[in-house]
Amino acid sequence: xxxxxxxxxxxxxxxxxxxxxxxxxxxxxxxxxxxxxxxxxxxxxxxxxxxxxxxxxxxxxxxxxxxxxxxxxxxxxxxxxxxxxxxxxxxxxxxxxxxxxxxxxxxxxxxxxxxxxxxxxxxxxxxxxxxxxxxxxxxxxxxxxxxxxxxxxxxxxxxxxxxxxxxxxxxxxxxxxxxxxxxxxxxxxxxxxxxxxxxxxxxxxxxxxxxxxxxxxxxxxxxxxxxxxxxxxxxxxxxxxxxxxxxxxxxxxxxxxxxxxxxxxxxxxxxxxxxxxxxxxxxxxxxxxxxxxxxxxxxxxxxxxxxxxxxxxxxxxxxxxxxxxxxxxxxxxxxxxxxxxxxxxxxxxxxxxxxxxxxxxxxxxxxxxxxxxxxxxxxxxxxxxxxxxxxxxxxxxxxxxxxxxxxxxxxxxxxxxxxxxxxxxxxxxxxxxxxxxxxxxxxxxxxxxxxxxxxxxxxxxxxxxxxxxxxxxxxxxxxxxxxxxxxxxxxxxxxxxxxxxxxxxxxxxxxxxxxxxxxxxxxxxxxxxxxxxxxxxxxxxxxxxxxxxxxxxxxxxxxxxxxxxxxxxxxxxxxxxxxxxxxxxxxxxxxxxxxxxxxxxxxxxxxxxxxxxx
Ligand code: F6R
Numbered sequence: 001x002x003x004x005x006x007x008x009x010x011x012x013x014x015x016x017x018x019x020x021x022x023x024x025x026x027x028x029x030x031x032x033x034x035x036x037x038x039x040x041x042x043x044x045x046x047x048x049x050x051x052x053x054x055x056x057x058x059x060x061x062x063x064x065x066x067x068x069x070x071x072x073x074x075x076x077x078x079x080x081x082x083x084x085x086x087x088x089x090x091x092x093x094x095x096x097x098x099x100x101x102x103x104x105x106x107x108x109x110x111x112x113x114x115x116x117x118x119x120x121x122x123x124x125x126x127x128x129x130x131x132x133x134x135x136x137x138x139x140x141x142x143x144x145x146x147x148x149x150x151x152x153x154x155x156x157x158x159x160x161x162x163x164x165x166x167x168x169x170x171x172x173x174x175x176x177x178x179x180x181x182x183x184x185x186x187x188x189x190x191x192x193x194x195x196x197x198x199x200x201x202x203x204x205x206x207x208x209x210x211x212x213x214x215x216x217x218x219x220x221x222x223x224x225x226x227x228x229x230x231x232x233x234x235x236x237x238x239x240x241x242x243x244x245x246x247x248x249x250x251x252x253x254x255x256x257x258x259x260x261x262x263x264x265x266x267x268x269x270x271x272x273x274x275x276x277x278x279x280x281x282x283x284x285x286x287x288x289x290x291x292x293x294x295x296x297x298x299x300x301x302x303x304x305x306x307x308x309x310x311x312x313x314x315x316x317x318x319x320x321x322x323x324x325x326x327x328x329x330x331x332x333x334x335x336x337x338x339x340x341x342x343x344x345x346x347x348x349x350x351x352x353x354x355x356x357x358x359x360x361x362x363x364x365x366x367x368x369x370x371x372x373x374x375x376x377x378x379x380x381x382x383x384x385x386x387x388x389x390x391x392x393x394x395x396x397x398x399x400x401x402x403x404x405x406x407x408x409x410x411x412x413x414x415x416x417x418x419x420x421x422x423x424x425x426x427x428x429x430x431x432x433x434x435x436x437x438x439x440x441x442x443x444x445x446x447x448x449x450x451x452x453x454x455x456x457x458x459x460x461x462x463x464x465x466x467x468x469x470x471x472x473x474x475x476x477x478x479x480x481x482x483x484x485x486x487x488x489x490x491x492x493x494x495x496x497x498x499x500x501x502x503x504x505x506x507x508x509x510x511x512x513x514x515x516x517x518x519x520x521x522x523x524x525x526x527x528x529x530x531x532x533x534x535x536x537x538x539x540x541x542x543x544x545x546x547x548x549x550x551x552x553x554x555x556x557x558x559x560x561x562x563x564x565x566x567x568x569x570x571x572x573x574x575x576x577x578x579x580x581x582x583x584x585x586x587x588x589x590x591x592x593x594x595x596x597x598x599x600x601x602x603x604x605x606x607x608x609x610x611x612x613x614x
Pocket of ligand 1: 306307308309310352353354355356357358361404405406407490494609610611
């Protein structure tokens with residue numbers, strides 16, 4: 001979610017930290033800060049806004065300290081503000097922490113620490129870590145063995161969630177302790193000291209030989225050496241990786257473009273979006289800010305959005321109506337705002353927007369609220385207008401999306417909407433606790449299933465090669481598959497400029513079938529579902545007219561090979577979750593065709609990442 005840097009060595013830390021943070025800013029950040037050991041204390045400076053703001057402030061101090069940590073934040077808990085910016089410190093200010101990830105049990109830890117007298121100054125989950133380390137350090141000191149590394153290990157043993165951590169302590173000058181779980185930490189020894197970062201890009205100027213920490217491992221950086229430890233505190237030999245990347249490659253994490261990098265981040269997005277949502281067997285979305293009674297009263301849902309976010313809404317309709325049995329309409333925001341939809345106090349309007357600032361979606365939110373609806377936002381940007389103007393909000397944990405075409409934020413939206421559908425069904429008594437638990441587990445499994453799809457691109461490449469010279473393509477499916485096909489067609493046309501349309505497969509014979517001729521690509525979502533046989537009939541009709549069929553099918557379904565020219569197998573999932581898995585090969589398919597046609601997949605023509613005009 002955020003960026004971490006750290007340095008200990010023979011040089012002033014301040015410019016090295018600022019340079020590292022600037023390198024990480026390409027991800028898009030809302031606040032930044034550093035903690036630098038100076039004399040026998042730690043100086044902390046934070047600023048809301050860009051790293052340049054922080055650099056400007058730091059120029060007045062010009063700290064000489066040679067050990068420090070820094071952070072650029074992409075807000076998850078608590079709005080972007082100076083108080084919520086990292087580093088966070090202990091009560092005594094002698095321990096400073098920067099953190100990437102999400103501490104799922106932070107509320108209970110915070111309550112417990114407050115009872116023991118700790119004072120908190122931010123809304124973040126991270127601050128509990130500083131206080132936990134403070135307690136552990138004091139206990140070890142009282143026992144005659146003060147040890148920052150041990151205290152960090154004690155603290156992380158209490159934490160549930162994901163973390164990449166870098167910690168300094170006034171009593172141990174020149175030492176940085178780092179550790180991680182499900183959030184990257186990279187360490188390297190340069191000519192002038194030890195460096196740490198959450199991303200190789202921040203340290204490739206200092207060294208090309210890096211150690212990527214594994215989950216549970218620790219590193220203790222000193223100016224002249226770095227020591228590595230396993231979970232049990234035993235010393236280990238690190239595996240050193242040599243990187244040859246130039247700056248551009250490093251920014252893209254070694255991927256050739258941001259789109260591919262972001263497609264590959266999707267398993268992480270699924271895991272982060274689900275983290276902390278199932279508490280004692282019950283689904284919790286505190287941000288909804290609605291009582292169970294209010295949720296129980298909802299009798300109509302509108303999902304309003306534009307573009308890809310609208311397609312996430314189409315998927316949600318199937319789920320909300322299927323599980324919660326609440327009538328749900330999905331509407332593009334630019335239409336919704338100019339008609340007179342039926343809204344009552346028991347109507348829930350769900351506004352979906354990656355950027356959180358799409359003009360039509362915002363206008364529709366305002367209109368719906370004036371008409372008396374409760375509005376719930378789903379967005380990727382903390383503190384964005386959609387978040388501010390909605391009654392409640394879920395943040396998709398996609399992290400900043402740089403490629404113009406939405407991929408990981410779409411998947412984050414679909415997972416968030418799935419949670420919302422389950423929540424509504426749970427509140428209205430349509431899903432029992434055991435059913436919610438089972439669904440949640442299967443939803444969580446989709447992260448691994450997406451990983452499997454991502455590791456198996458050969459069939460997608462072959463299908464793309466066969467379709468790349470077409471002038472037009474049709475995407476078809478039924479049920480969930482029809483919603484997915486709309487997104488597949490949009491992805492293809494926006495990045496490859498190949499005309500593509502999506503149709504509910506049953507509609508083919510009512511018109512679009514006239515388009516079919518020898519070699520015309522028809523991309524079908526033909527995963528195992530209650531409407532599988534119907535989709536197969538549509539494939540046969542298309543093939544009989546010469547169409548070239550590309551089928552997205554379920555692993556183990558070999559019969560599909562009799563009906564399609566190219567088959568892309570994906571792992572079996574419950575139909576309700578098939579949109580999550582089936583969307584991923586279509587993203588890769590669109591990208592492969594766009595590249596084959598010589599297009600810039602990250603910045604397609606005529607498009608902007610955020611559409612703030614009508
Ligand atoms: C397509 C795409 C757009 C956006 C649309 C809405 O890949 O990214 O169609 O989905 O412009 O934007 P948000 O979600 O920011 O409201």
